[in-house]
Amino acid sequence: MQQFLQAAVIGVSLGAQYALLALGFTLIFGILGVVNFAHGGFYMLGGYVAYSCVSLLGLPYPLAVIGAVAATAALGWVFELYFLERLIDDHLATLMLTLGLYLVISTGSLTVFGPLAMEFHFPVTGAFHFGSIYVPKENLVVLVICLTALAALWAVLFRTDLGRGLRALADDRAVAMAQGMRPKLLFPAAFALATGLAGLTGALVTPILALSPGVGDPVLATSFLTVILGGLGSLGGAALAAFIVGMVEAYTSVYFGGSIGALVLFVLVLLLLVFRPTGLLGREVRGA
Amino acid sequence: MKHSRTPLAAVLTLFTPLALSIPLDLAATAAQAQSCEVKVGAMGPMSGGAAQWGLAMAGAAELAAAEVNAEGGIAIGGKKCKVVIVPYDSKYTADGAAAGSNALASQGIKVIIGPVGSPEATGIKPVAARNEQLAWNAAYAKNALEPKFPLMFHIAPGPGTWSDAMVKHALQSFPAIKSVALVAPNDQGGTDIASVDAVAYRNNGVTATEEYYQRGTTNFAPIITRLLANNPDAVDTASSPPGDAGVIVKQLRLAGFKGPIGRMGGPGTEEILRVCGGIDVLRDFYWFETVAETEKVRDIDNLYRKLVGKEPPGGTALWGNLPAARLTMKAIANAGTAEDASKVAAELRKLAVDDPNMGKGVWSGQKQYGINQELFFAFGVGIIKDGKNLGVTRMEPGT
Numbered sequence: 010m011q012q013f014l015q016a017a018v019i020g021v022s023l024g025a026q027y028a029l030l031a032l033g034f035t036l037i038f039g040i041l042g043v044v045n046f047a048h049g050g051f052y053m054l055g056g057y058v059a060y061s062c063v064s065l066l067g068l069p070y071p072l073a074v075i076g077a078v079a080a081t082a083a084l085g086w087v088f089e090l091y092f093l094e095r096l097i098d099d100h101l102a103t104l105m106l107t108l109g110l111y112l113v114i115s116t117g118s119l120t121v122f123g124p125l126a127m128e129f130h131f132p133v134t135g136a137f138h139f140g141s142i143y144v145p146k147e148n149l150v151v152l153v154i155c156l157t158a159l160a161a162l163w164a165v166l167f168r169t170d171l172g173r174g175l176r177a178l179a180d181d182r183a184v185a186m187a188q189g190m191r192p193k194l195l196f197p198a199a200f201a202l203a204t205g206l207a208g209l210t211g212a213l214v215t216p217i218l219a220l221s222p223g224v225g226d227p228v229l230a231t232s233f234l235t236v237i238l239g240g241l242g243s244l245g246g247a248a249l250a251a252f253i254v255g256m257v258e259a260y261t262s263v264y265f266g267g268s269i270g271a272l273v274l275f276v277l278v279l280l281l282l283v284f285r286p287t288g289l290l291g292r293e294v295r296g297a
Numbered sequence: 298m299k300h301s302r303t304p305l306a307a308v309l310t311l312f313t314p315l316a317l318s319i320p321l322d323l324a325a326t327a328a329q330a331q332s333c334e335v336k337v338g339a340m341g342p343m344s345g346g347a348a349q350w351g352l353a354m355a356g357a358a359e360l361a362a363a364e365v366n367a368e369g370g371i372a373i374g375g376k377k378c379k380v381v382i383v384p385y386d387s388k389y390t391a392d393g394a395a396a397g398s399n400a401l402a403s404q405g406i407k408v409i410i411g412p413v414g415s416p417e418a419t420g421i422k423p424v425a426a427r428n429e430q431l432a433w434n435a436a437y438a439k440n441a442l443e444p445k446f447p448l449m450f451h452i453a454p455g456p457g458t459w460s461d462a463m464v465k466h467a468l469q470s471f472p473a474i475k476s477v478a479l480v481a482p483n484d485q486g487g488t489d490i491a492s493v494d495a496v497a498y499r500n501n502g503v504t505a506t507e508e509y510y511q512r513g514t515t516n517f518a519p520i521i522t523r524l525l526a527n528n529p530d531a532v533d534t535a536s537s538p539p540g541d542a543g544v545i546v547k548q549l550r551l552a553g554f555k556g557p558i559g560r561m562g563g564p565g566t567e568e569i570l571r572v573c574g575g576i577d578v579l580r581d582f583y584w585f586e587t588v589a590e591t592e593k594v595r596d597i598d599n600l601y602r603k604l605v606g607k608e609p610p611g612g613t614a615l616w617g618n619l620p621a622a623r624l625t626m627k628a629i630a631n632a633g634t635a636e637d638a639s640k641v642a643a644e645l646r647k648l649a650v651d652d653p654n655m656g657k658g659v660w661s662g663q664k665q666y667g668i669n670q671e672l673f674f675a676f677g678v679g680i681i682k683d684g685k686n687l688g689v690t691r692m693e694p695g696t
Binding site: 012015016019022023115116119123124125126127128130134135136138141143145218219221222223224226227228230258259260262263264266267268270271 | 343344345348349352483508509510511513514515516518519520522523526539540541543544551552553567568571572574610611612
């Protein structure tokens with residue numbers, strides 16, 4: 010029973026992190042129709058910016074996190090405006106551009122920071138122990154920030170003109186543009202929002218786990234898996250799928266081991282694609 | 298007239314370019330002598346989680362080449378040729394190493410320093426044999442060497458050679474260990490090491506269980522929950538990459554595990570310390586150190602700065618790889634070619650294992666692999682107890 014509860018604690022913690030990543034990933038696909046292969050790169054960059062702010066500039070960690078969000082959002086904005094925008098309807102070109110950006114970010118990080126993991130730690134350490142169940146304090150802090158960020162994202166998308174504009178473009182770009190929506194402003198904004206979320210996750214999670222030039226690779230795989238499960242382009246689906254992935258990963262790894270855990274996740278996605286190709290909450294045709 | 302001019306024209310046609318070509322050829326030969334180059338490959342993971350090991354492999358090749366070049370180059374066919382290292386990122390994968398062998402072969406490269414990991418060694422062996430290339434792998438795989446691949450050499454022995462001595466030494470420092478859980482990636486780079494380590498533990502009366510994870514795992518909390526369900530006295534991170542091992546240590550301590558943590562696998566203690574949060578978090582730790590550190594061994598880093606002009610890649614892997622690269626340069630010089638791998642291998646086998654920095658070693662491998670093409674120098678066993686680093690004990694070959 011204790012093992013069961015411990016797995017639940019781990020699953021929720023993993024799910025919150027995956028949700029932040031997957032929401033950004035699916036936001037970009039839903040609004041721009043772009044599969045962002047640089048998403049793991051923005052996660053990694055968020056970690057490195059936060060690390061640089063703390064270690065090189067001596068900033069307090071909360072400011073470093075804000076700096077990481079600002080830097081990754083700014084890079085996302087510039088990249089969308091000057092590179093993606095020109096080829097936005099060419100899916101192969103945008104795929105290659107984002108993949109290229111990921112290679113630039115990862116190789117650049119390797120060149121600047123070296124191949125070794127950085128000495129970068131979360132300011133809050135320790136764990137609450139309830140018998141043999143433990144809840145790391147740092148995970149609790151990250152969980153609260155993640156849930157707040159998710160709520161803020163929901164508010165932006167569903168309670169502001171910006172969000173309404175973004176959703177309108179996602180639903181039907183031609184009609185939205187005819188109504189006065191400006192893709193040249195809204196597309197970079199959506200991309201910046203998504204990359205800022207990836208940067209936020211990187212700044213929060215890398216000091217808990219590890220920060221090295223390879224940390225973006227598994228992030229991309231997990232984000233991709235999560236949004237496919239949730240339905241590409243579906244925000245609610247991504248959030249739901251993130252917690253399902255977190256729980257499945259936690260329970261299968263605890264009860265069947267690390268190898269089987271990864272396998273179960275892929276089998277689950279495979280079965281879903283066979284029986285429900287649009288994912289949990291995805292639609293059959295993307296409007297944009 | 299026309300008839301008489303034709304032979305003259307023919308003679309001129311034949312001899313003018315020939316006459317012109319003589320000085321041109323001479324000039325080309327002189328230029329070749331000046332720009333004579335010997336290309337040697339360097340292979341290993343140069344990006345991703347194991348990049349430190351691949352960069353150390355390339356660094357060792359670069360340093361050995363820089364030493365030779367500082368003396369004017371390598372003597373081949375009466376000429377002094379500059380050694381140029383051609384690096385290849387094999388990404389710690391079998392297909393990466395196989396592709397690397399082909400890519401280097403396409404440039405006419407027949408001698409390779411590297412690759413590093415077990416998946417890479419598995420990938421490169423048949424392809425390098427087909428390409429008639431000599432290669433050095435640093436893998437701890439059970440089949441790192443095989444008699445059917447006589448052009449493959451091995452940089453350092455695997456756990457089959459040193460794990461028993463390691464366990465005995467660890468048990469002297471941590472006698473309360475009666476059970477251990479080994480954790481490693483679920484590919485050949487993990488299973489070949491952890492399973493051999495487990496046998497060494499069992500042979501010394503310690504109950505050993507093995508737990509494997511998917512390479513690329515970033516959060517080990519579920520695996521740690523599973524590990525700790527068996528209440529092991531110690532956890533051994535075996536050949537988990539140092540970054541992974543650091544996270545495992547951090548999360549083990551967060552979960553309340555207070556026992557010793559071992560590492561009978563690849564190098565990386567510095568990185569583990571950095572990732573986990575320092576020596577107070579690590580607290581009780583025993584590890585296999587590929588190189589028994591001395592002042593002379595540490596000098597390699599300064600030599601690297603001086604000759605290569607860069608900061609060394611960090612860790613001890615550069616030190617461990619350097620003797621193989623140096624011996625290869627000697628073997629190429631003795632063979633008088635870098636294009637005939639069999640000749641270079643024959644010369645390599647004749648060389649005594651005596652490195653200016655690492656000291657004397659031996660050729661080994663006959664017992665474990667059936668082929669005596671493995672370098673074996675003194676290794677070390679490091680101990681951290683109660684948060685204090687007690688240093689690395691030197692263990693001679695055959696200990």
